[in-house]
Every structure is written in C-alpha cells, then in structure tokens.
Amino acid sequence: MSDAKIRLFVDQPLGPGQPVALNGDQAHYLFSVMRLSRGAAVLLFNGRDGEWRAVVAEAGKRAGILTCETQTAPLRLPPDLWLLFAPIKKARTDFIVEKAAEMGAARILPVQTRYTNADRIRQDRLQAHAVEAAEQCGGTFVPEVAELQPLDRLLDRWPAERRILWCDEHQAGQPVTLATLTALPAGPWAILIGPEGGFAAPEQARLAGLPQVVQASLGPRILRADTAAVAALTLWQIAQGDWRESPE
Amino acid sequence: MSDAKIRLFVDQPLGPGQPVALNGDQAHYLFSVMRLSRGAAVLLFNGRDGEWRAVVAEAGKRAGILTCETQTAPLRLPPDLWLLFAPIKKARTDFIVEKAAEMGAARILPVQTRYTNADRIRQDRLQAHAVEAAEQCGGTFVPEVAELQPLDRLLDRWPAERRILWCDEHQAGQPVTLATLTALPAGPWAILIGPEGGFAAPEQARLAGLPQVVQASLGPRILRADTAAVAALTLWQIAQGDWRESPE
Numbered sequence: 001m002s003d004a005k006i007r008l009f010v011d012q013p014l015g016p017g018q019p020v021a022l023n024g025d026q027a028h029y030l031f032s033v034m035r036l037s038r039g040a041a042v043l044l045f046n047g048r049d050g051e052w053r054a055v056v057a058e059a060g061k062r063a064g065i066l067t068c069e070t071q072t073a074p075l076r077l078p079p080d081l082w083l084l085f086a087p088i089k090k091a092r093t094d095f096i097v098e099k100a101a102e103m104g105a106a107r108i109l110p111v112q113t114r115y116t117n118a119d120r121i122r123q124d125r126l127q128a129h130a131v132e133a134a135e136q137c138g139g140t141f142v143p144e145v146a147e148l149q150p151l152d153r154l155l156d157r158w159p160a161e162r163r164i165l166w167c168d169e170h171q172a173g174q175p176v177t178l179a180t181l182t183a184l185p186a187g188p189w190a191i192l193i194g195p196e197g198g199f200a201a202p203e204q205a206r207l208a209g210l211p212q213v214v215q216a217s218l219g220p221r222i223l224r225a226d227t228a229a230v231a232a233l234t235l236w237q238i239a240q241g242d243w244r245e246s247p248e
Numbered sequence: 249m250s251d252a253k254i255r256l257f258v259d260q261p262l263g264p265g266q267p268v269a270l271n272g273d274q275a276h277y278l279f280s281v282m283r284l285s286r287g288a289a290v291l292l293f294n295g296r297d298g299e300w301r302a303v304v305a306e307a308g309k310r311a312g313i314l315t316c317e318t319q320t321a322p323l324r325l326p327p328d329l330w331l332l333f334a335p336i337k338k339a340r341t342d343f344i345v346e347k348a349a350e351m352g353a354a355r356i357l358p359v360q361t362r363y364t365n366a367d368r369i370r371q372d373r374l375q376a377h378a379v380e381a382a383e384q385c386g387g388t389f390v391p392e393v394a395e396l397q398p399l400d401r402l403l404d405r406w407p408a409e410r411r412i413l414w415c416d417e418h419q420a421g422q423p424v425t426l427a428t429l430t431a432l433p434a435g436p437w438a439i440l441i442g443p444e445g446g447f448a449a450p451e452q453a454r455l456a457g458l459p460q461v462v463q464a465s466l467g468p469r470i471l472r473a474d475t476a477a478v479a480a481l482t483l484w485q486i487a488q489g490d491w492r493e494s495p496e
Contacts, residue, residue, distance in 0.1 A: 099475055102471055104467065137469040137470045137471065138469055177486070178426055178430055182426055218491070219351075219485055220352075220491070221350055221386055221387050222386045224350060227347055230478040230479060230482070231478060234482040235486065239426065243423065243467040
C-alpha cells in the first residue's frame, strides 16, 4: 500500500524520475480541491506504464508538475472482452460505462439499433466516466469508449474469431447456467446487451444466424439494460476473465 | 402475453371479478399520465396473488376502479436471499434497492456500520423504488426494505441457519470461482456488501468469527458498493437461486 490516497489518470509517459505536467483541471483538483502541496504523494497511471507513486514538485493555481518515483503496480490489462450496448437514458448510459470499466471490459462500444432512442452520445463525457471509474477502482487500464455506431455496420465487419454473448431480455435464449459458463470457449468475446425495446425482428434474425453468437437469458425477471450489463460482465468474468485469478 | 402494457402494484386482494379501488396517485398515473380510459386493460400484482389482467371500470381525476378478470401469471417468490448493505450516497442507495428487487432478493436490509455515513434512510422512498422495480421487471413479488439498523444489533440475533456471503472489497477473502459457487450449500442466505470505507477492525473480526460467514472477493478491481451488490446477486442467483431454472 502507498501513502498516496489519490489516483490520477494522466496521458504522459510514466517512469523513474519522469516529470509529469498537469493540465489546469488536474492542478485545480489536486491543489485547490484536495489541497495537496509540494512533496505530497499521488498515484498516477496512464493505461500503459502501470501505476506510479509521484510527488508534487510544483503546485500552482492552474498548473503543476509531479515527479514519478517508483512503480507501485504493474500494468494489468483486462481480458479481451468488449461490451456492446444501446445507449439509454443519460444517467443509465453513464452508469453502464462506469460499471463496464469497473468490471474490466477492454472496450466499450455504444451501438445504435432500430429501437435505440439516442442518435448521438457525448463520447468525451462517457470516456471521462471510464477514466473516473478506473481511478476509483484501482485499475491501471482505461477502456476506450467508441463513438456511437449502427449495430448493422459493426456486424458487417465483425471479426470471425470474436464470439458474442447476446443477452436479450425479450428473447427466450438459453438460460445461463454454471454448466454453460464452464463450457464457454476461450478467446476474444463481446457481450451484447439489448435496448429497452428489445431488438427488431431483422436484427434478431441476423444475430441468431451469426456463428459467433451465443444467446443467453439472464434469469426469470426482465432486467434493465444497466443491470443486465453488470450481470453479464460478472458471469463472463468468473467463467472466462480475470476473476478466476487470485487477487494479489 | 397480455394486451395490457402497464403493470401496477396494488395493496388489495386480487381474484376473479374482484374490484380494485385506486388511490389518487394511481388514478392520476393511469388516467392523466397514461391516458387510459374505461375498458382499457392493466396488469395488477400485490405480492401475494400473482399477476392479474384487470380492466378500467371507472376512471376519475383522482379516483377509479379496476375489475380483475383473469390471472396472467402465478405468484413467483424469489429465493430466500437477503441483501444487507451500508447506505451510501442517495442515488447509489436508490440504485442498490432497484437492482436488488430486479435481481430477485427477498428482503433488503440497510445496515449501519462504523464507517457508514448515513444515520437515517427514507425507508418509504426506498420501498417505493422496490415497487417500481418490481412493476418494471415483470416480477410478482416486492421485496421488503427494512428500516436502517446497526449491523452489530442485526448480528446479535442472526438466525443460526442463514449463511452470509460477505463481500468486502478491502479484505482479501477467497476469490469466488465457479467451483466455490457450485459448492455453496443450499438453504437461506444473505449477501453482505461492505461500505465504501470498508469494515472497521472489530466488525471484521466479528464477521470472520461467525460460523455462517463465507468470505468472498469479487475480482481484482475494487468495486463500488452498487456494482458489488449486482455482481454478488448475480453469482448467488446462478449458483443457488432462480436463475438456474428455465424461464417459462
């Protein structure tokens, strides 16, 4: 454990003695909100170089410099799992992104389906939510949030080797059991969560016909999309992902 | 499937020909917000008599009467699982209650720990969230949300036969694996989610010493309490609960 309480995501490279210049928001947060001063320790990560203990070398009102000292954790990449979901109401979309980052998805892909209400997302805001979740959950990696894209177009160029766990609350599907989870083949995966109105018939037909797709039903109650996302990520992580390993 | 789109929780008994008088809020919702008129169909449930198709017999501004016709689903009780959690920020506490109802917890018990910030909850508001979640998820049961009570007092009279799955993100614990899940003994259970600051040392010692307690670690990242609640409910449901059965 480090004496530093604050974890901060930065864009710059991290390494021994490496100075890290803060932007105005970061300086404001560290020095005005959290009241850190010269010599205080912060944990930094950039999604590439693991986690580093850094100390405040210069503290200004809207600027500052930290100096990296020692690595406190190696880079820990999440398993090769994407989360595809149809954006819903703002608060719940934010929530899905936060939860996907906490649960260890490697990429987050908002998709537009026939019954998706949103025709745009604030990608930058969602990405910021993923950063915040990574800062909070102790991760050293931040999943990329992609721009909103039509599901059909994404499926047109879908990689042959990436399987899709398709969770559609309005479809029967196979109920997920411990046996199905154990039998899931290894390799790259994506979880696809349906929109609130379900998938349109042509979408259903297309998905059902894809060889990569495994259809799954999540219990006897109809879950909201945000609940379904966390539940599906949990099941995949324990079956195939990094929940199988012991924590350090 | 019924022609009725709206599901409404009511307190009254439900049965063939049974008239159900609406309160002012319910009448406002059905007739002013949703614009239903005489003869329109609604699905009713009360947590005891299953789900019934009812039709509007009288529609007024702040009152109305529905008449039950036929049962559309039997009562489906959730498994005997309690969720214990330390209330956190308002929005996340609301969220935990909503998710617990969706995920099929039978009782929801907010508990006060040494590091719990909240010293009161709005039990009526949380109960209303559980009702709304049940209306939305197609359930025929509404879990009771208990009043906030100190964890210590709850443990003083803890039933000998009810096991506790203790998820504390600040404790090592045994990582939950598919094997541990399969080996969980049957019977009444509770899930205990730690507060954001973790448990105090005396609480940890007490919990660790209880014969009913199984300690669990949920993956390598630190989950927020609301994420941990959904993840733990998912794992328990698939191992011990009603996710093992096929949906109708």
